[in-house]
Amino acid sequence: MKLDATQFRYTPDADKVPKTEVILCGVCGTPCRGPLRMRGPRGYADSLCGKSAWSDYDEWKCPNHGKAWHERIAHMRKWAKSSQSETIKNMIELEIIRILGVTHI
Ligand SMILES: [Zn+2]
Secondary structure (H helix, E strand, O other): EEEEOOOOEEEEEEEOOOOOOOEEEEOOOOOOOOEEEEEEEHHHHHHHHHHHHHHEOOOOHHHHOHHHHHHHHHHHHHHHHHHHOHHHHHHHHHHHHHHHHHHHO
């Protein structure tokens, strides 16, 4: 399964996804590490609601998350998504391909 273009973390309910499933990072395409069994808030909104919003979930996360080039690509994808121009979207995707070719794996 490949995550959305800007998604580097996947947190389904515990045991919902087989542990053998390969989860590919949407940003860079690298297989995510996991699953790790977690308990707590899954995101910002859950953390605001306190312990009542906590749940058990499995977490897969891209090992490249936090690297400058990875953050750059995620930002560029968000930017491309908001653009109305197909030319700009194509230019951004070409730049992403160049970055992945230079820095990735
Ligand atoms: Zn990644």
